Amino acid sequence: MFRLTGLTVRAIFLIGFIIALPVLALPKVSELANRFLYGEEKTIVGDGATAPAAGGTATPYGDVGASPASFNAPLFAPESSGPTPEQAAWQSDLPPTFGPGPRLGSRGAAETNQPPVGPPDVYGDGGLENSPSPAPPSPFGEEILAQLAQIREALELMGAQSLVLHVVEGTENYRFHCEVLLAPQSPYTRQFEAVSPDPLLAAETVLAEVTRWRQSNPPAR
Secondary structure (H helix, E strand, C coil): CCCCCHHHHHHHHHHHHHHHHHHHCCHHHHHHHHHHHHCCCCCCCCCCCCCCCCCCEECCCCCCCCCCEECCCCCCCCCCCCCCHHHHHHHCCCCCCCCCCCCCCCHHHHHHCCCCCCCCCCCCCCCCCCCCCCCCCCCCCHHHHHHHHHHHHHHHHCCEEEEEEEECCCCCCEEEEEEEECCCCCCCEEEEEEEECCHHHHHHHHHHHHHHHHHHCCCCC
16 A cells, blocks of 8 residues: 655645646636635725716816816816815915005104194185195285286277287396287287386387387278
């Protein structure tokens, strides 16, 4: 009778292992072995669940706090009332923007948050912005102004227009100039002027010349 020795048992086990190893590598055999060793495999998805169709929504990869991307969403999303937490966290890392700063005023106005105080009102009621600007002081006295006004009225009665009295640049002389219509409805005029250190004398000279010219050339009626 054949007797198994220790060497023979080891040889038979080694030969069987070599034959069984490729068989266990087969998918079906591996699945049966796993069921035999670990029991039935539990499924996570129920029987009624279906896999998402291609072209639907993409599942976010990893736990990054992002919402699933939708391929059916409009190209331009409507403006939101405020930034999302992700946008707020991202914007907090940006450098500050340089916008228009506050208007600079006086030091006291900046500390008290009040508009700067201007000089006192010298015109009475109202502020400086609403007060009319004062007329420049006249170099002539009231008497001279009254006489110049009379000369102007006399010249206008004789058809004078564009009366001008000014200082000649670079001198102390005054120039009085006017234009007189040749006729009441005529587009043509004649110019008269006189220069003198005395403004009243220059105006009186022009008035005398216009009077003589008008007497010798009365306007046609």
